[in-house]
Amino acid sequence: MDTINESESLAKYAKALSHPTRLAILKHLENQSCCYTADLVEIFPLAQSTISQHLKELKNAGLIQGELNPPKIKYCINLTHWQQAQVLFQQFFS
Amino acid sequence: MDTINESESLAKYAKALSHPTRLAILKHLENQSCCYTADLVEIFPLAQSTISQHLKELKNAGLIQGELNPPKIKYCINLTHWQQAQVLFQQFFS
DNA sequence: TTTACTCATCGTAAATTTACGATAGTTAAT
DNA sequence: ATTAACTATCGTAAATTTACGATGAGTAAA
Numbered sequence: 044m045d046t047i048n049e050s051e052s053l054a055k056y057a058k059a060l061s062h063p064t065r066l067a068i069l070k071h072l073e074n075q076s077c078c079y080t081a082d083l084v085e086i087f088p089l090a091q092s093t094i095s096q097h098l099k100e101l102k103n104a105g106l107i108q109g110e111l112n113p114p115k116i117k118y119c120i121n122l123t124h125w126q127q128a129q130v131l132f133q134q135f136f137s
Numbered sequence: 138m139d140t141i142n143e144s145e146s147l148a149k150y151a152k153a154l155s156h157p158t159r160l161a162i163l164k165h166l167e168n169q170s171c172c173y174t175a176d177l178v179e180i181f182p183l184a185q186s187t188i189s190q191h192l193k194e195l196k197n198a199g200l201i202q203g204e205l206n207p208p209k210i211k212y213c214i215n216l217t218h219w220q221q222a223q224v225l226f227q228q229f230f231s
Numbered sequence: 232t233t234t235a236c237t238c239a240t241c242g243t244a245a246a247t248t249t250a251c252g253a254t255a256g257t258t259a260a261t
Numbered sequence: 262a263t264t265a266a267c268t269a270t271c272g273t274a275a276a277t278t279t280a281c282g283a284t285g286a287g288t289a290a291a
Contacts, residue, residue, distance in 0.1 A: 050160050057154035062249085066144050066151075066229075080268055090251055095269055097249090113258045114267045129230035135160075136223035156279085174238055184281055189239055191279090207288045208237045 053135060056128040059104035064089065065097050069120070072107065077119040079112075147229060150222040153198035158183065159191050163214070166201060171213040173206075 060066055068083060075082075080098060084091045098118060101107045105124035110117045154160055162177060169176075174192065178185045192212060195201045199218035204211045 050157055050164075054155055054157045054160055057151045057160075060151035060229075061148055061155045063144055063148045064249095066148055070144075070229075081266090084268095091268075092252075092270080093250055099269080100248095111257095114265090115258095116268065125230070132226040132230065135154075135164075136219070136226065158279095175236095185238075186240080186282075187280055193239080194278095208235095210238065 049131060049134075052127070053131045055104050056106065056131065059101055059106055062097070065101055068094075068097060068101065069106065072118065072120050077110075077117050079115045079117060081115070143225060143228075146221070147225045149198050150200065150225065153195055153200055156191070159195055162188075162191060162195065163200065166212065166214050171204075171211050173209045173211060175209070 060069075064087060067087070071083070071086065072078060080091065080094055083094045083098075087094060098107065098109075102109060102118075105121055106128065107118050108121045110119060154163075158181060161181070165177070165180065166172060174185065174188060177188045177192075181188060192201065192203075196203060196212075199215055200222065201212050202215045204213060
């Protein structure tokens with residue numbers, strides 16, 4: 044990956060991490076490994092649609108992935124991109 | 138620092154890093170150690186006011202600091218907060 | 232004091248983000 | 262086929278972000 048794309052990817056990941064709710068969702072996914080939207084709606088004082096929106100952004104950034112488990116959707120961390128983000132932040136700060 | 142403040146700090150740092158221009162500014166400061174606003178205006182195809190705005194956000198996030206060097210202002214990385222951010226991201230991804 | 236230089240701030244417009252309630256879609260069970 | 266459960270999407274309003282040009286503030290030199 045060239046420098047330009049690295050920078051764009053890093054900005055993309057940083058944006059995904061730039062909201063406390065999304066950080067908390069990721070933190071929760073780290074502990075639980077996976078969870079459903081409804082679990083998060085119970086935890087956070089936010090509407091279901093708002094949680095869904097945050098999940099969508101995390102998914103678009105590549106940090107999580109949704110696995111169909113009808114009628115639920117099980118969200119997990121996307122380890123590949125997660126580790127890529129880890130490396131990019133690490134490189135950036137070193 | 139407790140978990141709540143850590144999360145807020147991390148979100149704040151992530152937000153500062155969430156724009157490619159700001160990433161590039163920080164990258165440049167890493168290499169040059171310091172620079173002036175005018176230097177950045179020459180490098181980036183953006184108005185001076187826009188650069189100044191990005192610098193203000195980086196300063197508010199604590200990642201850089203401005204040192205008066207009249208009539209210029211020399212911007213440098215704030216090593217204390219920089220390292221704090223580094224640790225927070227590192228902790229988050231581990 | 233005037234001029235020149237550097238940078239911040241103001242005012243503003245367009246785009247994006249964040250939140251909500253309401254609605255639609257999907258699948259399993261009845 | 263209907264219903265129930267779970268989640269995404271739509272529509273929308275308020276807030277924030279990003280960009281610009283214009284203006285203002287501060288200092289050094291003439």
